[in-house]
Amino acid sequence: MENKRAQLQSNGYVILRQVVAPEQLDQLRSDIETVVKGQRVSDPAWDTTSQPRASIVNHVNVDTLGAFEFVLHKHTYGVSARLLDRPQNAVAATSAEVLCNPEFTPDNPQRPGQGWGTDPRNWHRDVRPDRDGPLDALLEDQIANGPGYLQWNIALYEDSILYVVPGSHRRLTTQAEASHLLCDQVRLTPVPESQCVELEPGDGVIYNNMILHWGSKYSPQKKRRTIHLGYRSFGRIFPHQSQNYLPVGFWNRFAEGTPERCVTERWFELFRSEFRTIEGIFRAALASDGERFFAGITRLHPPSKGLLACLILLSKIALALEERRCQLGDDRVGADAVQSVCEWQLRELTLHFSDEELDQLRQRFGPVDEALQIGLHRHVAGFIGPTTNYEFEKIPKGITMEGMCEEILGRQRKPGGPNFPDNFA
Numbered sequence: 001m002e003n004k005r006a007q008l009q010s011n012g013y014v015i016l017r018q019v020v021a022p023e024q025l026d027q028l029r030s031d032i033e034t035v036v037k038g039q040r041v042s043d044p045a046w047d048t049t050s051q052p053r054a055s056i057v058n059h060v061n062v063d064t065l066g067a068f069e070f071v072l073h074k075h076t077y078g079v080s081a082r083l084l085d086r087p088q089n090a091v092a093a094t095s096a097e098v099l100c101n102p103e104f105t106p107d108n109p110q111r112p113g114q115g116w117g118t119d120p121r122n123w124h125r126d127v128r129p130d131r132d133g134p135l136d137a138l139l140e141d142q143i144a145n146g147p148g149y150l151q152w153n154i155a156l157y158e159d160s161i162l163y164v165v166p167g168s169h170r171r172l173t174t175q176a177e178a179s180h181l182l183c184d185q186v187r188l189t190p191v192p193e194s195q196c197v198e199l200e201p202g203d204g205v206i207y208n209n210m211i212l213h214w215g216s217k218y219s220p221q222k223k224r225r226t227i228h229l230g231y232r233s234f235g236r237i238f239p240h241q242s243q244n245y246l247p248v249g250f251w252n253r254f255a256e257g258t259p260e261r262c263v264t265e266r267w268f269e270l271f272r273s274e275f276r277t278i279e280g281i282f283r284a285a286l287a288s289d290g291e292r293f294f295a296g297i298t299r300l301h302p303p304s305k306g307l308l309a310c311l312i313l314l315s316k317i318a319l320a321l322e323e324r325r326c327q328l329g330d331d332r333v334g335a336d337a338v339q340s341v342c343e344w345q346l347r348e349l350t351l352h353f354s355d356e357e358l359d360q361l362r363q364r365f366g367p368v369d370e371a372l373q374i375g376l377h378r379h380v381a382g383f384i385g386p387t388t389n390y391e392f393e394k395i396p397k398g399i400t401m402e403g404m405c406e407e408i409l410g411r412q413r414k415p416g417g418p419n420f421p422d423n424f425a
């Protein structure tokens with residue numbers, strides 16, 4: 001496993017054979033087929049999307065629970081924890097889907113950077129500068145501390161759709177890659193030096209989703225049922241893919257008292273506890289309490305290197321609360337319909353603060369956010385998401401940890417001030 005972790009760190013992906021044991025393949029295929037049927041019934045537009053995917057947790061039932069149990073298996077969850085280099089009780093699943101083939105031949109994807117975002121059938125990294133901050137900050141964090149999130153594709157039928165550029169998760173996009181991605185004729189062809197990930201039934205690839213990758217040819221010719229999972233660690237870094245997309249109550253799929261229930265309840269608790277830490281950080285910022293602020297940050301992201309990414313991601317959450325408040329309108333106690341854990345968390349966080357406090361949070365985190373905008377709406381090749389005026393790649397000059405913390409804490413800039421711990425400089 002050491003060897004695999006080293007491979008993941010240097011190449012950005014590792015292929016593992018027989019993640020699904022051959023004797024379990026038929027049963028898993030059948031359980032997953034039921035999930036896909038459930039998704040199809042619940043979503044009438046499903047068969048018109050060029051990249052259809054189904055949610056495992058939303059569509060398992062007592063007979064097909066094996067599909068969810070697989071997300072807790074030692075070959076998936078266990079391996080993820082070992083590759084993340086964290087104990088299993090500090091790792092949780094964040095998403096569980098099945099990638100499927102469309103039943104029709106889709107048109108070529110639109111160019112990247114549309115108003116609504118970027119079709120993942122274009123070459124991309126799963127990084128959105130408007131939500132995640134500039135790539136450089138994320139790279140610095142992960143190179144120093146290792147990834148905090150890993151993604152899987154586990155093929156139930158032969159699958160060679162995913163391409164990756166080995167090593168690109170450790171660097172910015174090169175000039176040669178960028179011009180390849182921008183050129184219309186070759187935009188839909190492999191980037192030089194890329195690799196096709198060839199999976200036999202039961203094989204899986206685990207990858208750092210900052211890697212430059214491509215969901216190449218979605219077509220009806222070949223059946224695709226590829227399990228797509230995400231796992232993240234807690235207490236090492238605060239990854240850009242920190243959200244939990246599983247529906248609230250996912251643990252209820254398992255009967256009380258079962259080991260699976262215990263594990264899934266712990267997953268939720270990891271998120272809940274992190275959410276309390278984030279609330280504490282925001283309260284400390286409002287109170288200009290440097291000590292509590294830095295203690296909270298250290299809980300979220302113990303290593304001192306790579307903290308800039310963590311602060312940027314926190315500023316995104318602080319500003320999202322405002323947006324959320326507008327959506328909630330006057331009905332601040334009304335409950336939403338089925339929601340993901342991340343939706344629930346954002347809503348709860350909004351409800352925990354008064355309007356005045358949300359305004360003040362916006363004032364504190366606003367300057368950090370403004371410093372990340374360059375006043376030019378555009379899209380840079382290789383990123384997911386829409387056009388935006390946020391910086392895509394480089395951390396803008398003049399942004400420092402110290403300066404950011406002082407804005408957030410609402411104090412005058414005093415280098416080396418009493419509440420600014422040395423390891424944050």
Ligand SMILES: O=C(O)CCC(=O)C(=O)O
Nearest residue numbers: 099120153161162214215
């Ligand atoms: O289809 C795949 O394997 C890749 C999909 C992908 O990259 C994405 O949805 O972000």
Ligand SMILES: [Fe+2]
Nearest residue numbers: 120125126213
């Ligand atoms: Fe992707």
